[in-house]
Amino acid sequence: MTSLKKPDVPRVGFVSLGCPKATVDSEHILTRLRAEGYQISGSYEDADVVVVNTCGFIDAAVEESLDAIGEALAENGKVIVTGCLGAKDGVVMSAHPQVLAVTGPHATEEVMHAVHKHLPKPHDPFIDLVPAQGIRLTPQHYAYLKISEGCNHRCTFCIIPSMRGDLVSRPIHEIMREAETLAESGVKEILVISQDTSAYGVDVKYRTGFWNGKPLKTKLYDLANALGELGIWIRMHYVYPYPSVDDLIPLMAEGKILPYLDVPFQHASPRILKAMKRPANAENVLERVQKWRSICPDLTIRSTFITGFPGETEEDFEQLLQFLDQAQLDRVGAFAYSPVEGATANELADPVPDEVREERRARLMDFQEDISTQRLEAKIGREMTVLVDDVDEEGALARSPGDAPEIDGMVVIPDGDDLAPGDFVRVRITDCDVHDLYAERIEG
Secondary structure, X not given: OOOOOOOOOOEEEEEEOOOHHXXXXXXXXXXXXXXXXXXXXOOOOOOOEEEEEEOOOOXXXXXXXXXXXXXXXXXXXXXXXXXXXXXXXXXXXXXXXXXXXXXXXXXXXXXXXXHHHHOOOOOOOOOOOOOOOOOOOOOOOEEEEXXXXXXXXXXXXXXXXXXXXXXEEOOHHHHHHHHHHHHHOOOOEEEXXXXXXXXXXXXXXXXXXXXXXXXXXXXXXXXXXXXXXXXXXXXXXXXXXXXXXXXXXXHHHOXXXXXXXXXXXXXXXXHHHHHHOOOXXXXXXXXXXXXXXXXXXXXXXXXXXXXXXXXXXXXXXXXXXXXXXXXXXXXXXXXEOOOOOOOHHHHOOOOOOHHXXXXXXXXXXXXXXXXXXXXXXXXXXXXXXXXXXXXEOOEEEEEOOOOOOOOOOXXXXXXXXXXXXXXXXXXXXXXXXXXXXXXXXXXX
């Protein structure tokens, strides 16, 4: 008997840069590639074509993306570019005119069209099998769940709407189907993301959908409540401080979703917030933070701030430090203002010198370090459930409900070398440093 030799399977290399929202875009593209029978290559030399998913938010990200494209071209020669940098008119083609195609973000169909054009591959269902949850770049025990695309705000320092468009909320039944599939595949934690998570459903006027025969409004509270029924960790990111956020706190107190809020406050000076086109009532924010913690004492609040925004005076900056002192946020990230091409903030008067921007960023982080350390010290002696991320000969690295992957601290368990990633384990906190907690396992 003579057997027919199967043709070589085309291989696609993939480079994914940028934020978790870009990661989800990459996962969708990779899922389509595998579903259509393409193999994913781990090296440039083995790939027939390379897809580079770019970031284009700040200058450093633009440079990193252009360098990644250049490296892929040098090592492989056939490159398709997607992502936020692709939405910036002419930037990619000006730097690298030899790329095969350029698309913007959230463009799975356009990327697949380019792949089909330059690397045709007929579908073979006998070999092109993919898991129901698709191809993910995250570890098996956690996954990002993007609930909407785009943003309706016009913050003066941001160009995301020009690249990703206005808010488009995903149908709630579609989100729940994806979440349920992830949970069934063994995912232990879902991280809910979007450009503006709080705005979910605004564009469709909170239209009623259906899940498992029950009506569900296309609204963040309804979505969070439904996700909380899956029996896994649900973590909220990029929560713009709308009044509706208050409704989530009781769900956290009940244990339906994790007591964790990632809220980008950006500043505390009313004058600077107005220039940023952000909510300009820091006093109200403080009252809400206090109320949130009275309802859910275990709540962890993470936020980000910008120092050296155009027009920021030393008095404005001192207001920000005072806010941090009063708010006692658990986790804080700070960025020295970076002009972004196309952002309206570039036209504002009184730019702050580069060295002052950076000096204020460093001063803010030094100031916040004491607050964050004190918040961690308050957890010593407490018992909690943690999720294991990694294990080596020195023990296990886990995360508490107050720790998001890659951006927050870890819980170090020295006697956890017999654990495995994805395990939930009960521990007692014994010590801490500036960023991390240390714990011992509780028997039984």
